[in-house]
Amino acid sequence: MSVLARSVGNAFRNKVRTAAVVAVLAVAIGLALAMLVANQAVGAKVQELNASVGTVLTVNPAGGQGFEGGGEPLTAAQAATAAAVPNVSAVVGTSSLRLRNAAAAAAQAAQTAQTGQGGPGNQTGQAGPGGQAAATLTTSLTAAVDAGTLGNRNQQANGTTGSTGTTRQPVRSLPITATGIGAEVDTTGKGLNITQGTGLGDYSAASTGALLGTTLAEKNNLSIGSTFTINDQTYTVTGLFDAGTAFGNNAVYITLPTAQTLAGTPGELSSMIVTVNSMDNVAAAKTALQAALGSDKADVTQGQNLQTAVSSLDSVKNISFIAFIAALGTAGLIILLIMVMLVRERRREIGVLKAIGAPNRTIGLQFVLEALVLAALGSAFGAAIASFASNGIASALISSNTSTGAATTGRGFPGGAGGAFQGGQRGPFGGASQLLNSVTASASPGVIAGGIAAVFGVAIIGALVPALLTARIRPIEVLRGE
Amino acid sequence: MIEVKNLVRTFNSGDRTIKPVNDVSFVLEQGTLASIVGKSGSGKSTLLSLLGALDKPTSGDVVVDGVSLASLPDSKLTEYRRRDIGFVFQQFNLIPNLSAVDNVMLPMEFAGVRKASRLERAKELLEQVQLDPSKHDRRINRLSGGEQQRVAIARALANEPKLILADEPTGNLDEQTGDHIIELLSSLSRDHNTTILVVTHDRVLANKTDRRFRLQQGKLTEEPARERAVAATA
Structure with missing residues (x-):
């Protein structure tokens, strides 16, 4: 029987105790692995956010804050x-438009006329939070998301549907976001993720091409080459994009001159997305930009909500790393204590082995291997626990550490020429909280393997101390007991 | 040849100093079958542990084939126990969760004997000590006291040691098996030139040894071999 076989046999000598030890180890290792998975997922997200928006500044018209x-x-x-x-x-300049389904708008207008209700802003030029008239255009498209409570409330407040009286209001759908863009980027400055078809080509020229969010295209049964109308003008779908969120995908991108023409505001921009050449120069560029444009003309922001998001995610990353180390240390401590107990319990046996000529290294190795057998069992169950729990733990960590950040990201950004949109759709960086929630902590084999390697390292360290203790046991103790 | 020189081992018990081995000297030629008799607590087991390098003497020395055990580091003493010594403990001291054959293979594993060879030899030794082959793979804690004693003797013989130190090797055996073990030890001494030192209360066994020592209050004296001589003549 080899040392390994003896160690495996010893690990199962007392089955009840082994089960208890493995259960405790599995919880500690599972927690450690879940934290590692969360840490890696959050780290990847932070990297992605920093890479995509870390050097982006947004310029909006001065005074266009909130409502x-x-x-x-x-x-x-x-x-x-x-x-x-x-x-x-x-x-990159952007021009924001607000699209409403032509049939729905006509039905609302008819209902308003019948009930004698109605607010002031439901035709055109609905007041955006920036205080400027937003171009509300009609389209053949139907919005892919319902307005929900907040959307209905906002529409009523804006006079879109009227709000007096006790008449039950119909369920509304959100307006569709249409944005004219001067380059193939979204409203956060991030490159568009075109999943089907192609981009719009020259974004500085008028075009009848359009990019649709995947859910909007699905809702309207549109595919590449399909057509739809905005203000009775026909546009062709050249590509579909995935913004990663339901609201983000309820949108249309067209070229900047096209949007300006549709809005009737040639030469005007809703906002500008300014990219700085490196993270190190962002602060200086922001100051210089603000000075160059004038603080009474433009507000330069650094995507504060995303910064908050990144900051929150960084906190989660740090917490998860500390928790990983703590859980790993706990697993090591459990192994250490168990092995110390086993060494004390088997002093006589160790003495016998020494009496019949076993070298210290063989006895020490036997105990280390026994610890590794326990660690392997704990890791197997721990990995199973982590694969089920890591996403939940990551979500819990994120939600408990980003409530403040999420609250700040809920505000719409200031409206520009086209005004900002309400009713659940947030401004250019309004998806920050959704970005936080979009962190998916999947237990990849590589991360789990790395975590288990760390567990084995800790197990070896934890078992080494008791293994070294065996060297101090003298074989005479065998006979003294007789 | 084993040469014991003025061996002393003392223990402190409160204010008292106990000397279970007090200035013991003797020489055993290779191949001698010797016995030590004495009352319980007379220091017999302590003397065995000193000869087997399980314990270190307070003073004096044990010289084996010209090598002083007192001069050897722990690693060399381990090697000495592995290569040159076979122990039969009074309480067997077998590993309880291993089978009989695994217990016998252990010293050979430590000595680096290949698995196939040690398995073959372990089974051969268990047959020599008359353990039923059906019990070779049985766990130690499922064997009777006598069966465990036979496994302990087989384990002591595993590495063909120069010196076998046996503490009451027939204590738990029936008369017939005890006789067989005595015959086995005698043949090892006679045919394989193995030095054997047994601690025993068994007069039959003691009388069959080449030399008989009595340990009394730490002092070792050799008894005349008249009865043994008579038995040999007969």
Whole structure:
């Protein structure tokens, strides 16, 4: 019988105790692995966020904060000024539009006329939070998401449907976000994830091509080459994109000149997405940009909500790493204590082995291997626990550490020429909380293997101390007991 | 040849100092079958542990084939026990969760004997000590006292040691098996030139040894071999 076989046999000598030890180890190892998985998932998300938006600044018209404000729209000339600021590598203008289904809008208007209710802003020029008239256009598209309680409330508040009286209001769908873009990026400056078809080609020229969010296309049974209308003008779907969220996919992208023409505001921009050449220069570029554009003309922001999100995720990452180390240390401590107990319990046996010529290293190895057998069993069950629990633990960690951040991301961003949209759809960075929630902690084999390797390392360290203790046992103790 | 020189082992018990082995000296030629008799607590087991390098003497020395055990480091003493010594403990001291054959194979495993060879030899030794083959693979804790004693004797013989130290090797055996074990030890001494030192209360066994010592209050004296001589003549 080899040392390994003897160690495996010894590990199962007392089955009840082995089961108890393995159960405790499995919980500790499972927790450690779940924390590691969460840590890796959050780390990857932070990296992704930093890579995509870490160097992006957003410029909005000054005064366009929250549901109040006013100011002047941004212009192409200001975009040129921004592009000239040192360390600015790109400036992309956007023009936001609000699309309503033509049939739904007509039905609402008819209902309003019958009931004698109605608010002031349901035709065109609905007041956006930026205080500027947003171009509300009709379309053949049907929104892919319902307005929900918040959306209905906001629509009523804005006078879209009227709010007086006790008449039950019909369920509304959200307006569709249409954005004219000067480059193939979304409203956060992140490259569009086109899943089917192609982009719009030259984004600085008018075009009848459009990019649709996947859920919006699905809702309207559209595919590449299909057509739809905005204000009775026909557009062709050239590509489908996936923004990662339901609201984000209830959107249309067209070229910037096309949007400006549709809005009747040529040369005006809702916002500018400014990319800085490196993370190190973001702060300086922000200051220079604000000075160049004038604080009374434009607000330069650094995607605060995303920063909050990244900061929250960084906290989660740190917490999960500390928890991983703590759980790993706990597993090591359990192994250490168990092995110390076993060594004390088997002193006589160790003495016998020494009396018949077993070298210290053989006896020590036997105990280390026995610890590894227990660790392997604990790891197997722990990995199973982690694979089931890691996503839940990661979600719990994120929700408990990002409530503040999520609250701040719930605000709509200021409206520009086209105004910002309400009713559940947040501003350019409004998806931050959804980004947090989109962290999926899947227990990949690589991460689990890495975690188990760490567990084995800790198990070896935990078993070494008791194994070294065996060297101090003298064989005479065998005979003294007789 | 084993040469014991002025061996002393003391223990402190409260204010008292106990000397279970007090200035013991003797020489055993290779191949001698010797016995030590004495009352319980007279220091017989302590003397065996000193000869087997399980314990270190307070003073004096044990010289085996010209090598002083007192001069050897722990690793060499382990090697000495593995290569040159076979122990039969009074309480057997077998590993309870291993089978009989696994217990006998253990010393050979430590000595680096290949698995096939040690399995073959272990079974051969268990047959020599008359353990029923059906019990070779049985766990120790499922064997009777006498069966365990036979496994302990087989284990002591595993590495063909120069010196076998046996503490009451026939104590738990019936008369017939005891006689067989005595014959086995005698043949090892006679045919394989193995030195055997047994501690026993069994007069029959003691009388069959080449030399008989009595340990009394730590002092070792050799008894005349008249009865043995008579038995040999007969």
